[in-house]
Amino acid sequence: MQKIDETQTDSQLNRSRWKQNPDAVRRDILRVATQEFAAHGLSGTRMANIAAKTKTSKRMIYYYFGDKEGLYGQVLEALYAAVRQGEDQLDLAMLPPVEALQKLVVFTFDHHCQHPDFVRLVMIENIHHAKYLRTSEIIRQLNKSAIEKVQDICRRGQQDGVFRDDVDALKLHWHISSMAFFNVSNRPTFSEVFGDRLWISEEQENLRALVVDAVVGSVLKSNAKLPTAKKSK
Amino acid sequence: MQKIDETQTDSQLNRSRWKQNPDAVRRDILRVATQEFAAHGLSGTRMANIAAKTKTSKRMIYYYFGDKEGLYGQVLEALYAAVRQGEDQLDLAMLPPVEALQKLVVFTFDHHCQHPDFVRLVMIENIHHAKYLRTSEIIRQLNKSAIEKVQDICRRGQQDGVFRDDVDALKLHWHISSMAFFNVSNRPTFSEVFGDRLWISEEQENLRALVVDAVVGSVLKSNAKLPTAKKSK
DNA sequence: TCGAAAATGTTCGTCTCGGTTAATTATATA
DNA sequence: TATATAATTAACCGAGACGAACATTTTCGA
Incomplete structure (x- = not known):
């Protein structure tokens, strides 16, 4: 039938x-x-x-x-896997470190915007104290690959002498993730209180530029300040 | 009995x-x-x-x-009210803008750390698309007062000529909140994958300093670069 | 072509959970 | 002290949700 x-x-x-x-x-x-x-x-x-x-x-x-939890676990894994696919198409190794970092931040920001279901599932996982994520080796591997990209950029940036020596790849990843994630995860409460002005496309571009500047600025040696990313058109 | x-x-x-x-x-x-x-x-x-x-x-x-939802709603309100109490003790109007901003960021960061239940409830609200928050005028007022603090700092910073003219109080609030919130909300998944190194107290202090630097750096005029906050003891 | 195994349909049992009813006890007030 | 009202208890209910049992159909290899 x-x-x-x-x-x-x-x-x-x-x-x-x-x-x-x-x-x-x-x-x-x-x-x-x-x-x-x-x-x-x-x-x-x-x-x-x-x-x-x-x-x-x-x-x-x-x-x-x-059962239900089995299904939930597989949903989580499938979602992570799909996200990974997108990430791998990024070719950061070819770019000089600062540009690579800029590109990574832009990608991460957009990527979260484009996968709200993924963000929501991660929120739910956090509510459950990452109980199901804990059992999945696949997901662990996926995230490892994400941090490796950051580590590579850091290493090269420090070799080239443009990144500060105390830059920490894990903190950098935290820094990028926090804003990209929050921008999607907390949109309902934030825009409920303050209006959704920040989520019209032009302002989202501005926010993204703000994130790029903040992240890049936090790793650069203080002397060599790059031109800021375009703030608005 | x-x-x-x-x-x-x-x-x-x-x-x-x-x-x-x-x-x-x-x-x-x-x-x-x-x-x-x-x-x-x-x-x-x-x-x-x-x-x-x-x-x-x-x-x-x-x-x-x-009923259950009524209870949930009152829990939400009570939690916001309790949080508010702490927030109001901050005396930012006396401080020069940069120091006020630094103090606000430090406070926000610590405040979220100290109220994980509050953070989790807000997460839950977001999962429900802020459905219950929408009905509560109390909560709306609380958040308004938070943004007003930021607006005041911005205004004074621009008057003094140390903040950039295009600084947007709402984006600044978004910027601060994102990291302070994520640091608590996503700790389970993040530390499950990458270990909980970032949540030992010393590294939390470093993260907080990173946030202060990133936020302050994003509002300062590019010429006048302040000494960075202490990175570690 | 036949039979076994995989895939799907149908139906039902059992238990959880939000919410209620009816009876009981304390408090206030006249 | 008497009585009305507020606070509290214990038992109960009906809906619905998870999951399983059993039946049927399809596929595919021997």
Whole structure:
């Protein structure tokens, strides 16, 4: 009774009553579950609601994912993996350190903006004290690769003599992440109180430039001050 | 059967089997509910669990607070009000703008560290798209007062000619809040992946100094560069 | 072509959880 | 002291949610 697949044509599918397509079913479930968990949290999400928005049934969710927490864990992993894909396309090793850092900050900022579901899932994980993230080696590896990019930039910046010697890659990563993350995670409360002026596109560009300046400024040796990134058009 | 009050002596209370003390009961419920909501989120919190950790019963929670969401809302307000009390003791108007800003950043950073439950409740609010915050005028006022402090500093800094003319108080507030907030809110995931090195007290001091430098640096006119805050002892 | 295994459909049990009802005890006040 | 009202208790309820049992269909290799 189900038309599961989205990539294949109907003619391939509807010869009989329904066609099996485990991979598509899995992906479909994961897609919907991501939205639901991001929207309602772990305990707030109803398995029946996920099933309803899926092209398949609740039965299949348990068949493939065991239980709610298993599903949640896999959603988390899939989301991290997707984020990683984007990150890897960044070619920072070729750029001189300051430009590489600028590019990384811009990317991180935009990336969080473009993946609000990811941000929300991480928020939820934090509420749960990173309980599920803790069990996933995949996610750990993913984040390691993120910090390695920063470490490489730091090393090169210090070699070139443009970065301060006491720059700490981990703190730098913290610095970048904090603003990129907060900008998405706390938008509801912030804009509820102060209005959403900061989230019109022009102001977001300004904020991004502010972040770039703040981050780059914090690692540069105080003598060599670069021209600031463009503040507004 | 209940010993409700903590401030009064037993002799005042236990003359008979139990003594009524509505205010103490309310406070007790709020105290426990704050912990529970902060720990498990809105839908994750069980009313029965709150009741169990309270000196009173589940029935009383409904008696005083109506329902779960009503309780949650009052928890939120009470927490904001408590936080506000601390904030107002800051005397920034007396200080020259740069020092005032430094002091404000240090305070904000420490303040978030010292009120993790508050931070967690705000996270939860954001997950719920600030649904409950929206209904509370008290909370709105509290945040307004926070931004006014920043606006005053900005105005004076620009008058004195040490701040750049394009400094935006709202962005500055965003800038400060982002790091102070993230430092607490995302500690679980961050330290799960990268270790908790950044949260030993010495490194927290360094981070705080980094934040001060980044924030102050972003508002100063580029010519007049102040001595950086102490990086480590 | 046949049968086993994988995938899906259908239905139901059980337990949790938010919220309520009815009865009991303390307090205030006249 | 009597009585109305506020505070408190214990038991209970119905909805709904997770997950499992059982049945059926599809696929694929021997």
